[in-house]
Amino acid sequence: MIEGGKPMGKWFARIYDVAMSPLEQIKFKKVRKRLLRKAEGRVLEIGSGTGFNFPLYEVASQVDAIEPDSNMRKTSLKRIEASKILIRTYSEKAETLPFEDNTFDTVVGTLVFCTIPDPERALNEVKRVCKPGGKVLLFEHVRLNHSIFGKLQDVLTPIWSKVCEGCRLNQNTLRIIQHAGFTTCHIEEHVNGLFLVIECYNSKH
Numbered sequence: 001m002i003e004g005g006k007p008m009g010k011w012f013a014r015i016y017d018v019a020m021s022p023l024e025q026i027k028f029k030k031v032r033k034r035l036l037r038k039a040e041g042r043v044l045e046i047g048s049g050t051g052f053n054f055p056l057y058e059v060a061s062q063v064d065a066i067e068p069d070s071n072m073r074k075t076s077l078k079r080i081e082a083s084k085i086l087i088r089t090y091s092e093k094a095e096t097l098p099f100e101d102n103t104f105d106t107v108v109g110t111l112v113f114c115t116i117p118d119p120e121r122a123l124n125e126v127k128r129v130c131k132p133g134g135k136v137l138l139f140e141h142v143r144l145n146h147s148i149f150g151k152l153q154d155v156l157t158p159i160w161s162k163v164c165e166g167c168r169l170n171q172n173t174l175r176i177i178q179h180a181g182f183t184t185c186h187i188e189e190h191v192n193g194l195f196l197v198i199e200c201y202n203s204k205h
Contacts, residue, residue: 028139031190032056032110035137035197039063041105044129046094046122047112051076057085060106064099066092094122099129106130107202110139114171123180127204136182136200140173174198 029052036056045053048065049072057063063085067073073089080087092098095118107130116122126136174196178184182200189196 027190028052029056031139031195031197035110035139035199036060036108038135038137038199039106039108040135042103043106043108044097044099044104044126046107046109046126047115048073048076048089049112051079053108053110054079054085054087055082057083057087060085063087064090064104066090066094066097068093095125097125097129101128102131103129104131104134106135106137108137111141113138113140113173113176119171119173119176120180123177123182127180127182127202130202132202132204134202136177136198136202138173138177138198138200139195140198141171141195 032053033056036053037058039057039060041061043057043060043063045063045065048054048067049069051065054063054065054076063083065076065087067076067089068091070091073091076089080089090098094112094116107126113119113122130136174184174187177198177200181203183203184198184200186199187196
């Protein structure tokens, strides 16, 4: 599952919405909606992809969304029209954010950190641009803590990554976030722990 990160081919942008639609309707849209109700003030969205989140923001004052893939970003424009919130998109990478320190009240990422080439560097950038005590709201798939299925993810990741433009099935995003120094306040499991909602605070002074 990916929504941003490594630049993708035009073909992937075209099929992404079709491929994701069943999951979105059955499960993901509800999860996104609950999570994005907590996105307040000025919001940074990392890897906005085709803009699934754009119509779901309710209380944010403004959303700055980065997406390095031009085809995905172009597809997202139609969802900006459906949003009640001011949304600006940028062709930027998460590892080199073009914003001043302490700019954002909330940072959002959904199904994106599995594809970012250097997630540790990206999280350092998130810490920098997010205000002290600001929210970091994530919905990500992770490596399962299971003797069989976790190893299966390890085996499949090299092939999956090539087909899905860098998506790593066995990414342990929760551990990476915790090592980056964010204060985790809530973790919610979905699909038997394959997907996690992770709510954090930026604990920098």
